[in-house]
Amino acid sequence: MPWIILKICCFTFLCLVIPVDVVAGKVDFNRDIRPILSRNCFHCHGPDATHREADLRLDIVQGLKTTDAAALIHPGQPSQSVLFERVSSKDPDLVMPPVDSGKKLKPAEIDLIRQWISEGAPWSQHWSYIKPQPVKTPTVKNQSWPVNWIDNFILSRLESENLQPAEEADKITLIRRLSFDLTGLPPTPADVKRFVDDTDPRAYEKLVDRLLASPHFGERMAIYWLDLVRFADTVGYHGDQDHHISPYRDYVIDAFNQNLPFDQFVREQLAGDLLPEPTLQQKIATGYNRVLQTSHEGGVQRKEYLAIYAADRIRNFSGVFMGATMGCCQCHDHKYDPYTIKDFYSMVAFFADIDEDQHLKRGADRIPTIREPEIFLYTDQEKEQLAELESRIKAIEIESKSAEQKEEKQQLKQQLEKLKKSREAINRSALKTMITVSIKPREIRVLPRGNWLDETGPVVQPAIPEFLGTLESDQDRPSRLDLANWLSDKEGYGPLMARVMANRFWYLFFGRGIAPVLDDFGGQGGPPHYPELLDQLAIKFLNDQWDMKQMVKFIVMSRAYRQSSIESTEQRTADPFNHWLNRQARFRLPAEMIRDNALAVSGLLVKEIGGPSVKPYQPEGYYRHLNFPKRKYVADTDESQWRRGLYVHWQRQFLHPMLKAFDAPSREECTAQRPRSNTPIAAMALLNDPTFVEASRKFAEDVLRNGGKSDSAKIEYAFSIATSRQPEKMESEVLLTLLDSNRTAFSQKPQAADALSHTGLAKTNSKLDLIELAAWTEVARALLNLNEVVTRN
Known part of the structure; x- marks a missing residue:
């Protein structure tokens, strides 16, 4: 059975690693087994059909368990399963991973595989593609500890492990923690004294409300969002010249301060220009589509860089809004997740209407460089000056048409030139920002191996990844606005995006996410340590109409958040990475x-x-x-x-x-x-x-x-x-x-x-x-x- 040997060889090529939070009892496929398969097997036996070995796909249940007598796994019978036989073999010529691979399974890892097979080798779909489902709030023994249901989930796990949560932090620590977490600034001595002296049972909540209402809340949250969308003042490539984008940063700050619902926040950035009668702020929001890296070198190839920009955009879009690594599909089907190369270019097609390559036609090594389309953002004084100048220019132009004397025409011409120079001076000093303008979409083809010179790939239309369904649209060609609406639709991707963002909010206030990899909820990311809690937070975010401040308040009001960060020797020994959250970070x-x-x-x-x-x-x-x-x-x-x-x-x-x-x-x-x-x-x-x-x-x-x-x-x-x-x-x-x-x-x-x-x-x-x-x-x-x-x- 040489083909079976090949399957097992690839299957176990890299060492298996047991998650640190595996507890006694039944093995969970998503938590314990899938990460091992993804790290070690999917590269050769995963979604990528082009490079799949031995016609074996281990990311789906049919590849792992078949009715074939030569199947890799016989549920309930590890000793009859070729998989277990090879990983547990003592024969250097048979053991997998191969000896010369430099990998070796630990006894505990082999036992984990054996236990999983003994329990029937249960399989389940990847956790991040299953919509969050409501679950009953866990009951706890110490009913006086929870403040909200976050604490029930935490304490229930701790009690099952015979662990105790940490004491509540002292008031000085709490106000410093909250001030940094919610505003990014330290509390003033007066703030500290007022909170320490406040004996009102609601003193803590009043502090939270005051900090959430601070204009500095938007600044603190903006720091994180700007990291996600890769905001910068320069173009990145080649000369790394400055470009106009700072008003987009102000939009982000204002959005957090005004508590703009997250779905609207997303919609305005992706497709604010496509909204009915978009406001100035909604146009500024579309700077998100323009803040990618660009090159202004004179010799750049337009098609090459449009392909580079497209890949950059989809990497960012999928990472920010989907917690996905679709950038891996630029050249081939994803090795670890069910995204295909067609999915990648179908997603590119949503953004094919963005007028973004003017700089490739009139590039300039100047500071700031040309990144049209841009708009001027005039102050009230500049608006008044421009209005007056435009009125005088128009009047002189009319007067010039009727002037008969050469000398009179010359004088009017000089006046006109002077007024236009004054107008240009105002424009030079006025603030500008890049925006998105929709034009006729350019044709998008699948680029085999990501080669921009290869035009043999099929033309694709805007579409969401096939395994996620289809996108409804009132138009013949789905738009960026349709994509943005799908992202936040409760019947579309909304519950999955809510989970991604809930995890990031948690990270901001606990130092790490419930799911450890914040921008990869796929096979190469890690499973959540509290999956039910993460799902309930996602559901709450949706049910609260994407209210960001409410989500923040709910998290920081929890007893779990208020715990001391001082760790005992016992805590470090039992949970060195604090996955169970029996202390703050x-x-x-x-x-x-x-x-x-x-x-x-x-x-x-x-x-x-x-x-x-x-x-x-x-x-x-x-x-x-x-x-x-x-x-x-x-x-x-x-x-x-x-x-x-x-x-x-x-x-x-x-x-x-x-x-x-x-x-x-x-x-x-x-x-x-x-x-x-x-x-x-x-x-x-x-x-x-x-x-x-x-x-x-x-x-x-x-x-x-x-x-x-x-x-x-x-x-x-x-x-x-x-x-x-x-x-x-x-x-x-x-x-x-x-x-x-x-x-x-x-x-x-x-x-x-x-x-x-x-x-x-x-x-x-x-x-x-x-x-x-x-x-x-x-x-x-x-x-x-x-x-x-x-x-x-």
Whole structure:
């Protein structure tokens, strides 16, 4: 039976890995077995028919279990199943995976396969393609613990594992956690005192409501959304020139602040231009379709780059809205999921009407580059000036037609040229943004192997993936608006998109998703640790009419969210990765928030909402390799440099070094989950980046003026501003020692104190003693470097 040997060889080529949350009892196919098959088998025995080996497909039940006597698996009989025979073999010539593969199954992994077969080898469809179904809320023994049904699901699992949830975090930790999670900013001392002193049983809920109503809520949520849609201020490819897109960022901020229903949020971004009489904001929203990477090199091939843009768009669309990796289908059927190459290009066809290649006809190595279609966004004053200019231009043009004298015509011509120059000057200074304009759709063909030169593939029309059904449309050709409506339709993809987004909301407030891979709900992603809970959150999101603030409030109101993040040895041993959620997570703040926190603590932060991107200080010469055109980074010298990190100019090829040091993405692709590294470079950025040095100096000024008369009082004041709590005795002693050592050092080198105290980046009227200011600046630098200050607990 050589063909069976081939099947088993490919089936077990990579080692099997047991999920850490497998519990005693029955094996669950989706949780325990499917991930093993996907990682190790589907590449050769999955959905991709072109490259399938031995005519064996293991992602469907017919491939795993047949009535054939030579079937891989005989349910209930592991000893009669060829699969188990080969993976458990001791013969180096027979064991699978092969010895020379470098893979070897662990005994526990072999036992898992045996157990699954013994239990009848039950199969089920992939969990992410099954619509969420309501389930009964679990009952719990400790009925006083749950605040809402999230807690029932968590506590029920913990009780079944004989585990206890963590204690509720103290009030100071809770207000700091909520403030960072909901606004991205630390609480003020007054905020902390008000919450700590509030004995009202609803004090916590009142805090949640106040933070959700803050205009900074939209900024915090926008940071994440802009990662998803790969928002940046530059084109990415070749010269990485600037383009006009910042008003789209303002639209996102406003949408979260106004609690725009998520389905409408999606609809306006994908197809705002196709809505009946679209508003200006809905047109701006369509900037989503234009923020992909583009090339402005003079020699680019139009067809090649339109194919590149199409692939970029479908990678992002599927990752953001579907939690899918359809980009894998650009060249062939998906190796692990049921998407086909035809599905990929049928999805491309939805976007074939976007007028996006004008820059390929009139590309320019200029800053900013040409990315038409764009619209002007005039201020009220600019609108009045333009109206007056247009009226005068029109009048002079009429007068010119009737003028008879040559001298009179010349004078009118000069006046007309002057007025037009004034109009051009207003247009040059006015804010612009890229938008989507629908034109006649271009023909879309399947590109065999993704080859843009190969025109032998069939022409396709807009269509959703075949295994997900068909798309209803009132038009002969389905539009982007039809696609957007399908995404949020309760009878369409809506329940599945709700699950994807519910998982991301959870990630924002627990540090990781219920399903661990936020942008891949397919075979290569991981199964959810609390599948029933995730489904109920998705159903709630739908039933609440896609209310984003209500979803956020429901999660952060839960007792699970309020748990302490301090873990015991027992908790770490029983659940090292906190999959069962018997404690909260602690993690370093995102890059933008680290910067915002330092500016807020120091008093430098400018809290203005919206507007163009800003350029804070960065190392000299960092842009020296940027060409086409050659450019030099010019930092802002006014208060703009102290604005939130959300507004920092996002140069894809040369991201601001501070943001890069703290793992902010270049935003060339969808980033659903940022990495969290711990490097010396990050520590050096906190100490030496000019923004942090200036924040420390201004913080020191505040401490010297308002911290009290004694050093001890000043230390307590500074520490409480930075951490929202009073220092312990040991902490005070260490900081006082640091202060004294720096006083001594700066007394011996007063020129160093003078240099540190007069950097000139932030305005100051300081008449403070320079040595004292320099010494306290060093203390402030130490405080801003504390793990507690840059960590969300």
